[in-house]
Amino acid sequence: MSIDIADIRAAFASCDLDLEEDAASTCVSICTEFGLSSDDMAAQWDAYSMNQQLSGAANADGLVAFRSYLNQEKTKTKASVFTSSSQKRRHVKTPVIKREAESQDKLESLYNMKSPEKKHTRSFSSPSTSNKVQRTNGMFSPVSLQSPPGNSYEKRTDAGKTVSEFNSHLKKLSEGLGATTKRRIKVAIPFPSRNQAVDASYMYTPLFQRAIALDEQLVEYEELVKDRFKLDELKPVGDPSPAQVTVVGRIVCEAAEGKLNPSVVQIEGSRKTCGGQRVLLDLSGVPNFQIFPGKIVALEGIFPDTRSPMTVKRFLEPIPAPPSTTSASRIKEIQKEHGKPVRVLTACGPFTTSSNVDYLPLSDLLQIVVDQKPDVLVLVGPFIDFMHPMFQDGLVKYDGMMLSFEEIFLFKVMTLLNNVLAQDERIQIVIVPSLRDANHQYVYPQHPLNKKKACEAFEAPEYAKVRIHVRFVKAVVGGESNHEFLV
Template structure:
């Protein structure tokens, strides 16, 4: 690989919110990259993992020794073979029973010769005497885990004595997550004075104790599966044209731009032209010298002009951005820009005061309490195992705090996980062995069954879950927008194979319903969803709060493609999030950068547009986690639940109600206007804390 330079190292660290001012530190980083054949981006990822697991160590020579040791350990662990040479056998479904063990025994009875996955209930723990198997919602003890992982024929030191056995990672590697000392530490906050009150409340009698309505809007994202790799060039061009014209019309109407000059028409006086930012070259990144403005086919016949930015002190541009440029285009081929309007956000959501009173202070819903929301993004397991310890700990936090809603954003089975990428998806069995499983079964065992156990052990739990897929989920469609997870095809036929329920393969088994409740009108029994399957991107309504979600890392892609100047004194992460709002899109970048996970189906480009500026925008990213108010919207990057072999972060939100007296006063003032609405002002009344898992 090409030699890494100091500028590349500095640029990679700046992308994760670090400022490597120490030149000695940067020089040592270059040497470290050469020694271990690392790219600058890989080194920045190593630093993020190191900082998370060492109480937020500061970048500099004071932390160099520990950082160098951590990188060396990870490279040694990566070079340790995880399986012996040979042909991979077909995964067997015989041992992957989805039924929960009875309270009389920790191990489900099984036919001879089968291995059974170690699934444990609370009743099992109570009846197991002094033997304490792995708790379902807490990190297992490293010593106990190493015993479970030891294969038949292995010695006490873990060395493989059989040429066909699967070796366990070294204890040093497996213990990195379990030995972290900063669990629960707060890394960022927003409106801390409000506090996270309301996380533990008495359950409501409606909907098995749930305190809120959760609705997934089918107009955003792909509501169902569709055919992709089927978009002709003319349809892609039509989709780009439609998006440009729609945003141009909104800018004209809302900003009062009465006279728009077509792009490419020469004018000696100052004019305003609207178009899409693009690069002069079909490959490579834009820079100040290569930026073009492309007009619409409707108004400009698709003409392009060079943008001269020398007279601008401040700007932030990226490919695909729709902008209005004020300037002079004397020759018709080069426009000297003197001002740029980078889009216009949609209006914020609003509701009638009577509806807000019912949602926030009604006995059936809010009851005057704060609405509590957890948000976490994958990967949900560390890079050295498929045990999903961070997810276990997150579910333990859910059990303790009892939030109203938990939004889980993929990847759940990460295609970039070393074991998944190599096809070595194995699970540990109670008899001490390992068994290969398909990726859907891995999801079922590590997530679906744990949610089932969570609801079974606490039937009064008020929490509802929302699962949003990721383009990196190895078993799911990999185009944007993504449909929700599914177990059925059109017509209701179940997916998966296997003659018996315990032998099913390729099935997710997501628990979608909770306990039965009695509804009005004859007392008919009904089931209410406790786990909601949402597309990517997704538009959620939780009571009155509108939440936009996209698990695709648009912020990271934008950070690498944006060219800007004069940003001193402004927050770069907030500016990147603002691009999404200004462009009214969950992914405004076009084309996506090389190597990005974003595979766009342009026929469905309208489905990653924003119908309004959301009250809360969840944008998980590899960049530094944050919570900020941007143009009236609360933008939150909860970070990743795991980073490398270490733990990551998740976000807790508490949306406090508007005072009942204020809403009653507004309702009285608008009595003669029954359809009048007021903005939700969610950002002003929400406390956010981002914590380490």
């Protein structure tokens, strides 16, 4: 591509830019050096001059600085090619590619594919024929991103190793209650009204409704404190008293955007009792404590006057969650009736290796589930980890097709669960999504997974017993969360 002075002048004129007589030849050399067209040259000079607040016609001195700027940008571009994927901008993007009719037929065929009837023969290894969607060499990952031969997941030497064990003196039972009774363990929602709905909207709650919800938490905790510690009344936050009093409030930071430290800790009372007043706390007399912004606490202290901080003597013990409501007599009846406890198996993600997304760890885990026959299986995400380099770059393919994150979850996670239920449909499966799941909403508290969509990979309708979030398991009250509250 040859560029002459006339092309440069025409390009600058079309952008309404002035160019000095002796500067046109410099523009030609810049275009040759950096492979720019005359229009690109004019457009880039226009942007550069605006950013540098240059006025007047383009001259030789200005073009020298412009050449240095282009050299710097070229160097940055080369350096970014060698930047590791861990240093890239963490931005989750679902690959969207228009599929041809042939590719769409392949995708539809996956929904109709039957699970192989061959059972697993190895207790803790990656089954080669157990997936509903059969793995092929390099599936879901380019060949260049496969594990090194000497450091692959398949060649590990510590598979099945017990790292830590609790209550080892108790008798070990390899199978759960349902393995002999062939009955499903009942897994129920303890507080249905408080459970998030699948289609619940978020980010639309008005500010005053959030304030009301936070205040209701404080009022509820005040009543719990009075019942637990047998107190007749609690003093409002902010009311001076020379005697030692007990107050309940929420920990806040004195500085609006400052970092919490012992010198700026405040307690905020409820609107019902004190109008939401705040008081600075003096924690020098407390030997040890653990607080964070937003934590609801009950404490004892002295607040002599409004000019001084409240001197804290001690923090009252937090009130634990309610215990199981099943009576001891009923538990004994269950034990006599069946003679076996409820067996719950729990595992946390991610369920892929760092070098590929073949979900071999998940396959091996589910093989153990089939062998040990627990009553309840709890899987905690992430399943589609947006921090995985291959999910970040959108390089995930299956049979030559780019798949969305929802399709990956369907074909790689739910089909594996289908294989488990095909062999033992009494197992109850609880799936807990994570904030790191690329196929789910990035909001806390999270919505449950859409059961109707997730269960499309199941062969039989009776398999669709997947239940999400906090549940009862017989005489046990449990809750799951994979969000790190304290960072």
